[in-house]
Amino acid sequence: MTRVLMTGFAPFGGEPVNPSWEAVSLVAARRDDVAAVELPCEFAASLPALRRAVEAHRPALVVCAGQAGGRSDVTPERVAINLIDARIPDNAGAQPLDAPVVPDGPAAYFTTLPVKACVAAIRAAGVPASVSHTAGTYVCNQVFYGLMHLLATEFPAVRGGFVHVPFSPEQVAAAGKPAPSLGVDRIAAALEALADTALRVTEDLAVTAGAEH
Numbered sequence: 488m489t490r491v492l493m494t495g496f497a498p499f500g501g502e503p504v505n506p507s508w509e510a511v512s513l514v515a516a517r518r519d520d521v522a523a524v525e526l527p528c529e530f531a532a533s534l535p536a537l538r539r540a541v542e543a544h545r546p547a548l549v550v551c552a553g554q555a556g557g558r559s560d561v562t563p564e565r566v567a568i569n570l571i572d573a574r575i576p577d578n579a580g581a582q583p584l585d586a587p588v589v590p591d592g593p594a595a596y597f598t599t600l601p602v603k604a605c606v607a608a609i610r611a612a613g614v615p616a617s618v619s620h621t622a623g624t625y626v627c628n629q630v631f632y633g634l635m636h637l638l639a640t641e642f643p644a645v646r647g648g649f650v651h652v653p654f655s656p657e658q659v660a661a662a663g664k665p666a667p668s669l670g671v672d673r674i675a676a677a678l679e680a681l682a683d684t685a686l687r688v689t690e691d692l693a694v695t696a697g698a699e700h
């Protein structure tokens with residue numbers, strides 16, 4: 488039985504792979520309670536694909552993952568904003584500028600994952616992690632905002648959120664330029680720890696995860 492829907496993204500920006508999808512598919516291969524769906528890195532197609540996946544699987548928890556090249560750890564996201572400002576075109580060639588994800592939607596949604604408890608659990612599994620306060624203004628933030636809007640308006644009992652993951656070592660090696668990386672097996676371990684924590688913990692830890700910038 489599916490309890491958790493996990494999504495990862497198709498490769499984008501000239502990369503041959505996307506570690507978010509590689510890790511999500513690894514978790515689903517290991518666990519009966521996790522279904523994995525790959526989302527297109529396309530503004531027009533990503534949210535319809537997410538809606539289809541939620542309607543098909545009817546999970547208790549949705550965890551969407553995406554690649555954040557340059558980040559050095561696994562970062563559960565706290566805030567989704569109602570803004571698209573694409574620095575690079577998506578995989579369909581679209582590059583929206585200063586558009587809302589949902590016209591007339593609220594300015595932002597908070598995750599309903601206990602992100603501080605998730606970070607503690609990921610660290611306890613031996614994987615570096617920290618809370619992030621921005622998911623950017625590209626397709627990942629669009630999916631995060633669209634997910635939170637969908638759950639708030641149509642599936643209020645379902646919890647959900649977004650997590651960004653670093654490049655894999657194979658990507659960095661192939662690119663030939665220095666950048667932080669994390670193995671896909673470690674990213675998968677982090678996603679499992681995050682999902683298990685989110686299923687179990689309803690009230691987040693009262694510890695700081697704040698940042699000055």
Ligand code: PCA
Pocket residue numbers: 496499505507528552553554555622623624625626627628
């Ligand atoms: N990362 C991009 C989009 C797809 C992905 O994996 C982002 O952070 O917006």
